[in-house]
Amino acid sequence: MVEEEKPKGKMRTGFTTGTSATAGAKAAILAIIEQKKIDFVDVTLPKKSQIRIKIENCKFSKNSSTGIVIKDGGDDPDVTHGAEIITEISLTEKPGEIEIDGGEGVGRVTKPGLGLEIGTAAINPTPKKMIKENILEVAKDLLVKNGIRVLISVPKGRELALMTDNPRLGIIGGISILGTSGIVVPYSTASFAAAIRQSIEVTRAMGDDTVVLTTGGRSEDFARKIINLPDHCFVQMGDFSGYTVQVCAKKDIKKAYVAGFIGKLAKMAMGVKQTHVKGSKVDMEFLADLAKKCKVPQEVVDNIKKANTARHVFDIINEKNISGYFDIVCSEAHKQLGKYSDNKFEIEVIMFDFDGKVIGVFPKSNKYLKT
CATH class of the missing domain: 3.40.1050 (Beta-carbonic Anhydrase; Chain A)
Incomplete structure (x- = not known):
């Protein structure tokens, strides 16, 4: 009997756009708290395991900051592999509130049936929950007197979205921020x-x-x-x-x-x-x-x-x-x-x-x- 060919070696996993945005948000809020550049963060995933993510760039001031992550799709990348995910944090005057929205390159929902409200950014519930939970891990004290606004942008998102089903689904102007587990498993x-x-x-x-x-x-x-x-x-x-x-x-x-x-x-x-x-x-x-x-x-x-x-x-x-x-x-x-x-x-x-x-x-x- 001839053995079926099996893939050689273990394929490398990656991380989702949701994990990328979460890492950027966590790095940015830590930069405000510690007033220093953050190079790596440990992101807590939905099932409570952690993954260390490199921060490509980090800028900060007293009340605002930015964390940039390059999305890594692992050994079976999708069209967002290598995309720059920019997460901007700004402090607001709404103590305890964490607001999350999409900026340039993140699509907006225009049709029903996606589990998201029409008119909102295409940021799925699990990434939103991840972002909030990871911010709360490090910013509980900050939230006593401040609110936090999170804005996610993808500079090439509008072009990348044309290579996905987003236009057909009524997600216009960019990609979606996705992920249910936080990890991308190679699906070749x-x-x-x-x-x-x-x-x-x-x-x-x-x-x-x-x-x-x-x-x-x-x-x-x-x-x-x-x-x-x-x-x-x-x-x-x-x-x-x-x-x-x-x-x-x-x-x-x-x-x-x-x-x-x-x-x-x-x-x-x-x-x-x-x-x-x-x-x-x-x-x-x-x-x-x-x-x-x-x-x-x-x-x-x-x-x-x-x-x-x-x-x-x-x-x-x-x-x-x-x-x-x-x-x-x-x-x-x-x-x-x-x-x-x-x-x-x-x-x-x-x-x-x-x-x-x-x-x-x-x-x-x-x-x-x-x-």
Whole structure:
């Protein structure tokens, strides 16, 4: 038997635009407090581990400062690799308040369905939380008498955004400040496929034949709350759903829970085997056709056709209290995953909302209702 080629050596991780902005903010606030240039900071990530980040440049005065970080995408960089992330800090007369906004090169939200208010800067909730928590680590005393304003800019952000899906999503004028874990894991096909295969091999070597396949860290965290299996049974498949279930079939897995959010599961339902955002788009006509199965008014079908994102569809369905829609998406995803795996093992598809509640299941089950 010929061994499949495995990537040579360990690939280097990087850090997100959110971590870059957090590092710049922490360095800038320390520069005000200590009245000296800061060269490195330790950033606390969402799961409370830390990463040391180099500060490319740091300027300060008594009441304002700037921290500049060069974003490092690791061995699998995206278009923002090498971008200059500038974080400006200024003290305000609003004690205890930390305000965060985007400047030049950070996009503004113009369409619904992104989990951000229209008109606001495209700075996702996790980076905002990271920035606030890291500032609080060093500036609690300062905040007794002052507020802090954080302004994030990306000088080349407007150009870089044209190489992303931001314009299509209605994020205009720049890139997004992103990141759920703070770390960029290399997602090249060869390395990620090898990691998936190895994870499933470990599960089998440990004597288990059931896996929980999730699309990322958040869906895995939510899945762990409702599925009681050992750590080695949880496999983050990222965007490689088709490949992952094929490996499961080859390795004699008997059951796989497939858990995720509406965006990835909608793509699986469409028959997309590799669900990366640049490799495929959610087909709103397809999602609208699924809504017809719920016997919804034509107005709802038309609204789904015009939706901006899968999350926007999620909002429309919830607003209209349409029952059964998310189960249908799970059913379609189940059908496609069954094709890729030749129906060689049992699959259960679970959809979470963005707070971790189970909103869709196939095959239909009531066992998750308590969530």
